[in-house]
Amino acid sequence: MFFLKIFIFAVFFAVFAAGCASSSGSGNGIVHAPPLSDPATMARRADELAKVLEPCRVRGLAFRPETLADSHFASPADFLALVREFGFNRLYVYLASPESLELPQLDELFVEAGKEGMPVEAVLPESCYVIGRRGNFILRNFVSGGTTLEEMLAHLREFEADHESFRFSGVTVLAEPHLFTSANPRRPKNLVFAWSDKTFGPGLDNDRIMRATLQKLSAFGAELGSTPFTVAMPDFYEELVQEGKLSCGSVADFSAAAPKIMIRNAGNKPTEAVEVVRNELNAAKPGSLLVSITLAEHTSVTAGSLRRRNWADFIRSLDYAIGQWKQYPAFDGVVLGPFSRIETLHQEK
Numbered sequence: 001m002f003f004l005k006i007f008i009f010a011v012f013f014a015v016f017a018a019g020c021a022s023s024s025g026s027g028n029g030i031v032h033a034p035p036l037s038d039p040a041t042m043a044r045r046a047d048e049l050a051k052v053l054e055p056c057r058v059r060g061l062a063f064r065p066e067t068l069a070d071s072h073f074a075s076p077a078d079f080l081a082l083v084r085e086f087g088f089n090r091l092y093v094y095l096a097s098p099e100s101l102e103l104p105q106l107d108e109l110f111v112e113a114g115k116e117g118m119p120v121e122a123v124l125p126e127s128c129y130v131i132g133r134r135g136n137f138i139l140r141n142f143v144s145g146g147t148t149l150e151e152m153l154a155h156l157r158e159f160e161a162d163h164e165s166f167r168f169s170g171v172t173v174l175a176e177p178h179l180f181t182s183a184n185p186r187r188p189k190n191l192v193f194a195w196s197d198k199t200f201g202p203g204l205d206n207d208r209i210m211r212a213t214l215q216k217l218s219a220f221g222a223e224l225g226s227t228p229f230t231v232a233m234p235d236f237y238e239e240l241v242q243e244g245k246l247s248c249g250s251v252a253d254f255s256a257a258a259p260k261i262m263i264r265n266a267g268n269k270p271t272e273a274v275e276v277v278r279n280e281l282n283a284a285k286p287g288s289l290l291v292s293i294t295l296a297e298h299t300s301v302t303a304g305s306l307r308r309r310n311w312a313d314f315i316r317s318l319d320y321a322i323g324q325w326k327q328y329p330a331f332d333g334v335v336l337g338p339f340s341r342i343e344t345l346h347q348e349k
């Protein structure tokens with residue numbers, strides 16, 4: 001059954017992070033519902049979301065800059081005003097490659113966010129940034145083998161140096177060792193192990209890949225220095241450790257690498273969304289855990305993301321989940337996305 005969850009998270013990642021290849025343009029081809037003719041209804045809906053999010057200290061909005069509508073880049077101040085109207089107080093921007101930082105007007109949005117005191121967190125998917133150089137010692141002299149986390153950090157620092165008034169408020173790395181299967185062409189070639197149900201158990205391939213990820217994250221956290229560090233983990237690693245199927249990969253293990261943990265929730269229904277993170281909330285330190293929720297693209301989605309019928313259903317589901325999670329001392333907030341789906345729901349008649 002847990003291998004089904006692994007497949008679900010592969011879908012989850014494809015939906016939320018939309019792959020590791022960079023995309024040209026900013027929102028081109030994204031279809032948004034026509035705006036409501038009643039501004040009062042839209043204002044009421046925004047207020048409803050803000051009130052539901054109010055109990056959370058961290059109220060994060062996640063998006064990929066490649067899918068943000070052009071109108072938001074054209075008017076960063078208006079975009080940030082809308083973000084605040086919805087009740088969000090932090091941006092989580094998925095950067096799948098260094099090229100993501102080069103999108104037109106992204107720097108203007110970031111600088112405006114800095115001026116207005118809106119924190120911007122860089123989110124780096126592990127599967128997009130190789131663990132180490134690929135190929136043998138000869139090929140490594142000629143082929144870069146992709147961007148490492150450390151190299152991407154250098155790009156972030158360079159971006160900050162080019163924009164003196166802006167600093168990233170933190171870095172989140174999505175821990176994704178379960179995506180390093182033998183069929184994954186982006187699996188580092190010097191990673192001799194592959195995630196597989198044929199070699200699953202303590203001391204076997206899956207376990208060693210998890211351990212390699214933990215070591216890499218610890219080293220990367222040290223590279224960050226004073227920059228706040230968060231590790232995002234799927235909602236099934238904790239159970240694999242508790243069941244003895246992995247010797248490492250629990251909330252406690254990831255907390256040794258980063259002080260803040262984000263649980264990527266794959267619950268399809270509100271009750272599932274609450275249940276799948278219960279063990280993590282019990283295990284985490286007070287105030288150290290965020291819950292990330294991906295909003296389904298449409299109501300028929302049955303795995304990996306929270307489905308909804310309309311805005312009212314979305315608000316009810318989120319209100320129920322937060323009401324349950326806030327009872328745990330470890331809970332510190334939520335991260336919702338993608339923004340385009342929240343925006344579409346908000347605008348639907």
